[in-house]
Amino acid sequence: MxxxxxxxxxxxxxxxxxxxxxxxxxxxxxxxxxxxxxxxxxxxxxxxxxxxxxxxxxxxxxDDYFMAQFEEAQQVLPGPDDDAPPAPLDEWADDWINRHEDEASALFGYFRRALLDESEWGAKIFARFYAIAQDTVTRMDARGLIRPDVDRLWLPFLMVYLELGTTLLDPYVKRILGRSGFDRELWRRRHRAYGQLLLRGYGLPPGPEGAD
Amino acid sequence: MxxxxxxxxxxxxxxxxxxxxxxxxxxxxxxxxxxxxxxxxxxxxxxxxxxxxxxxxxxxxxDDYFMAQFEEAQQVLPGPDDDAPPAPLDEWADDWINRHEDEASALFGYFRRALLDESEWGAKIFARFYAIAQDTVTRMDARGLIRPDVDRLWLPFLMVYLELGTTLLDPYVKRILGRSGFDRELWRRRHRAYGQLLLRGYGLPPGPEGAD
DNA sequence: GGTTTCGCTGAACGGTAGTTCAGCGCCGGC
DNA sequence: GCCGGCGCTGAACTACCGTTCAGCGAAACC
The missing domain is CATH 1.10.10.60 (Homeodomain-like)
Known part of the structure; x- marks a missing residue:
């Protein structure tokens, strides 16, 4: 039954x-x-x-259907023992996109709209992303991998912004680049750029001061 | 007449x-x-x-009214000769919020919807933000302020993501922090965190290798 | 002060939205 | 082979949407 x-x-x-x-x-x-x-x-x-x-x-x-897809995607997440520095969020996303290639665009679009409508489950998903980011920060912090002067309150939010940016703004990225940020090559490249920016920023190392 | x-x-x-x-x-x-x-x-x-x-x-x-407010806000932007590194976008925003305190929340909300709705002028505003970010990158690059290994294609997009994140996701930030990310103190703090993250990332300086 | 002008009103209208429900046809049990 | 249950249909219904337009009332002009 x-x-x-x-x-x-x-x-x-x-x-x-x-x-x-x-x-x-x-x-x-x-x-x-x-x-x-x-x-x-x-x-x-x-x-x-x-x-x-x-x-x-x-x-x-x-909504239920979307959530089921989302939950399923999250099960691929690396276990809580893994503490690879930059972007645990991106890896399963990449894998998940592989398996839902046909539906992916609709699912992302739906997610976008859910956030816009401020639906209850949109908030739930955001909270989940935030929890993951914060957990990552906490774990890395425990191992002394984050500089002490970094703002612990905003860091997880900024991570989520970077993470969700392509999801929320892809239509506009597409207009500028001519193709979706989810295209295989662009996605991987973004993944690297994202990890690197988080870890080191874009600035020159503080050693030799390049004045003027 | x-x-x-x-x-x-x-x-x-x-x-x-x-x-x-x-x-x-x-x-x-x-x-x-x-x-x-x-x-x-x-x-x-x-x-x-x-x-x-x-x-x-x-x-x-x-839309016209919103655009007028937006244009007016942009006139406060630092001139093209100023090349302070991190976040020229945030400064005028801060100033602008001061002058539109009562309307600000509605304007941000309207902007949020426009972007997530994929309206034509939402695209226009995104393109404007992108242009500013890219221009900043170009100018800083000319002065050798960006490490060579940084991805020049994604950097401006990631900057825009960070910039627009609070606008797009503030309702959810509010649920977690209990107050809006546009609150004076949080806003300034975010501004600093944003600039610092872009410039240096959160990682330890590459000097002494903290192995394991 | 009468008349013209013009910003503004709101009942009425046509169209379209979401919803209803009487009934159709298919399938399994007797 | 007949009957009962059930998934499904779609014309009809009601409510509410955006829109219309004849007319109101207060300034402006002569």
Missing amino acids: AAEGGVDTPDGRQRLITTALALFAERGFDGVTVRDLARASDVSIGLINHHFGSKEGLREAV | AAEGGVDTPDGRQRLITTALALFAERGFDGVTVRDLARASDVSIGLINHHFGSKEGLREAV
Whole structure:
């Protein structure tokens, strides 16, 4: 009785969730009508309320689906014993993108919108990212890997900003660079730039003072 | 004949623009009805279309108003001859916030939505921020202030991420810290943390190798 | 002071949104 | 083969959205 609904059965219900995720990501919740959703999912208008009670109910189902993908992605995270310095957040992201190449763009777009709408679970995800960053800072701090003069309050936030930047602003990055920051090569390169910036900044070493 | 409409006359038209800015920022364009706008501005429903032609027209007027505020803020920017290293973007922002204390929160909220909504002028503003960051990099590079191994492609984007992070994510920062990242003290502190992180990173100087 | 002007009003309107529900067709049990 | 249950349909319904426009009232002008 439990665990019904085959995983590889793209039935109306699941099709609605997947399609809704993509359309909500693209145009926002209010920008998509139930008729759009029904047409794009190749089901009747009535099926949405039949399965989810209302359009809002569908949104919740999509949220749950998104969260499930997100939770699954996080399980790839390195264990708490690993303390490689710069960017533990990026590694699983890279791996996760590999496995969700087709859906990734919709999922990122949806995430973007969730943060915009200040939904409860958007806050949850942000808090999770923050916790990871702060945990990284704490662990590195315990090993004396962070300079004492660095602001411990802001550092984790700045790490999260750098981490989420491409997710939130990729549409604009794309306009400037001509391709997405998630493209394999750019992504890896960003990963390196990000780790290096965090660790050393861009400035010259403080040794020889290059005056004027 | 030109330059009509007194600056200190909070007439219906201007009241509509100011109120709409705040409401759009809070609930989004689609989340606000013309009736909401009329009631909150204490004018009739008809006045919106009378002045702006349509609700969309009001949005454009609000965009223009926002842009005017933004342009005005940018005039405080240090001239092109100043090349103080870390964060020229933050200084005028600080000054600007001083002069717009009451409106600031609405303006930032509106900006947040514009960026996350992918509006045309959101892209314009992003491009502007990017141009400033890139210009800063170019100028500093010319003076040899940036290490050669730093990624010149990503550096300006990462700077923009750090710059816009608090704007985009402040609602969530507020949940964690209990107050807005735009609060005077936090803002200044973030400004310092931001500049320092960019310049030197958080890592120990490469001199004495702290092995293990 | 009468008349024109013009900013402004708000009831009424058409369109479209989300929701409802009577009923259709398919599948399994008797 | 018939019947009952159930997933699903989509025309119809209601509510609310943005928009319209005939007309109001207070200044401005002669």
